[in-house]
Amino acid sequence: MTTSSTSTDAEGSRRPRSVLRDPGFLRLWTGATASGLATWVLPFVLGLGVLERELSAVELGVVLAARTVGFLAAVPVGGVLADRHSRRGVVLWSGLAAAAGAPVLALGLGWSLPLMIAAAAVMGAGQGACRPAYQALVAEVVDAEQRQAANAAMSMAVRVTTLVAPALTTLLALVLDTRALLVGIGVIWLCAALVPPRGRRFAAAGKTRVSFVREFADGVREARRHPWFLAGLGALTAVISLGYSATGVILPLISRDRYGSEVVLAAALTAATVGGLVGALLMARWKPPAQGWIALAALACYGFAPLALLLPVHWLVIVAAYVVAGMGIQLFNVPWFTATQREVEPDKLARVSSLDFLLSYGLAPIGLALIAPAVDAFGVTAVLGTCAAACFLAPAVAALVPSTKEFSRHTVEEARR
Template sequence: MRADLRPGAALLRSGAFVRLWTAVTASGLATWALPFVLGLAVLERSMTAVELGVVLAVRTAGFLVAVPVAGVLADRHPRRRVVLWSGLAAGLGTPLIAVGLGRSLVLMAVAAAVVGAGQGACRPAFQALTAEVVAEDGRRRANAAMTLAVRVTTLVAPGLTALLALAVDTPALVVATGVLWLVAAFVPPAGDRVVVPVARRRFAAEFGDGVREARRHPWFVAGLGALTAVIATGYSATGVVLPLVSRDRYGTGAVLAAAMTAYTVGALVGAVIAARRRPRAEGWTALAGLACYGFVPLSLLLPVHAAVVIAAYVVAGLGIELFNVPWFTAAQREVEPSKLARVSSLDFLLSYGLAPVGLALIAPAIDGFGAGVVLVVCAVVCFAAPAAAALVPSSRDFR
């Protein structure tokens, strides 16, 4: 089933890739849209801010539980089947959130856990399925095309959703995100991997095989450590400190909105560059891009013009995609195919799973030590962690 794809427009002429791209885009849009739509429900007083926090926290918990399980299942079974199961779980669980709006927090929480589990389960399966559907010489552009779609969606979707909210009520918008999950479930193509039945072992043993496979690639362990550190610190600074700086230093929420938009624009540019250019020291270039997030806490720390803050977010967005595209491509190339889903699940579990921990800790840290100290620490970590990862010899080319 693998498409014999050459770089460039050949990707768009491949029906298999277009189906995969559509499914990944639909899942990304559904993942982004639910918190935004539920935020509209808070504005309409259909639910409280506390209820929103509970629903989103439970969704994250479902994600974290499902990611390692899905990694094992996606290496046991056809990846297409795991995508189907996860998409169906999220698609059928989403309408129950709409039913619970204004009626039952328990129902919303249970449904959100199911949706989060579906969201978490599809991530490693999609990563592994991409390696099956797209030939190696086309994967860099394929990964860039997928991240471009997600970034464009996050750029234009808030305005479109707000316009839809004028004509459609919030429960209907929630259900619409469930429809997106059904698209993600049914649209993807089948992969080319033939699953050979083997004697099943305990889940922990099979997941342990994935951990050992990850450790076999020092560049992966070092890069994942750097990515986790940057997300847990720089990302947290964005989530907690940026709104405060926008309000207290500049006296307007416009800086918050402009900075977040600038980050997405930078990511779009970064994805285009990553698709078109392959530097000689690909791994070092990717890690340098990851380190660019350090400019964000620096801009929030120093009394600079608002334009400098916005520029820092452009650079951070550009850098994160200069890292993401070669990172995903290298994993699909270097990791043993039969263990790729488990290694990818480890990636998502640590990098994205620890982000809520950083968000939870940074506010108390600011209260205890002050925003200045916390931002300095975040900046140092964002610069130092990728630099340390670059010292691992195989990090130069992610090989």
């Protein structure tokens, strides 16, 4: 349960209390940060296994693919379970499953690839199941007026983990071997499972249970009731699957071939993370008018990343473009999550969130897989140009849907009365 979100100043007036002073949210934030850290650290730890010749590059790819499959399979199931049962309970059991998979993964390292595949799939399933549950739990733990700040804090945690994960893994590798690091990831998942608080229960009591497929379909129908959500999700999916995937695959090639150094690669990726932190900090307090249009315009800014890679510019221009791209993603994410928590029926929130994750980030691996063949077939210039155009155009098309202006269909209905 959340504590009061207001406090009294010296003159006796009521003012909002910082969400960071809410013990319930701090527990939720800690758990979400732990799950993000465990997720980001795993590829780096397994990469160390490749360097130590305990794992081949092909085996690394297979294990990470198994984790992705587990994630995608569990996201819709986790959404249904989080709406059917306690969101806190889904976080607990999914986190425990991921924690249990970590030592099994360590056991199979260098000994049994099938065991590693199975363990990675279980860890991916735990990660996938907890994502919509965490998203729905924010709406239970945090009062409505504080959710934008809460979502900004959650976004900042994600950006920080992307910065910390490689350095932390490198430092710990000086004193621990790969198996010990994998077991340590299990401990982090235990934190993600056990620390979050209980939330308010929004699901209707005595609800008739139907099949998983029908319950997920109910979530899809709920999503369809919100045209702004479908339009925004389409734009986000286009940017992630095309823009993000293209820059992820082509940036290392541009860094090597055009600039002759890996410095541009490292600087651009760091710049995107820093931009994301700046964007999340800005959205912690800024509540712009026409927030949906502002968010979509910010999302379109990701197009500057492939555009900068396309043009023969100084490498600092690429770094600046990645700062803008990272900032834009967070200027979109924070109001997007906040609007979803506000507009969607509470007992269907986890299912709608699972649909969000399933399409926006679930299709990203397909984009990554297709970019390299597309470059071979059409060339780097054509691929980057197409992806940049998609990043600019998809949010612009989404903005044509009236309810995207405020990310709310209620404002459109009120205007018609």
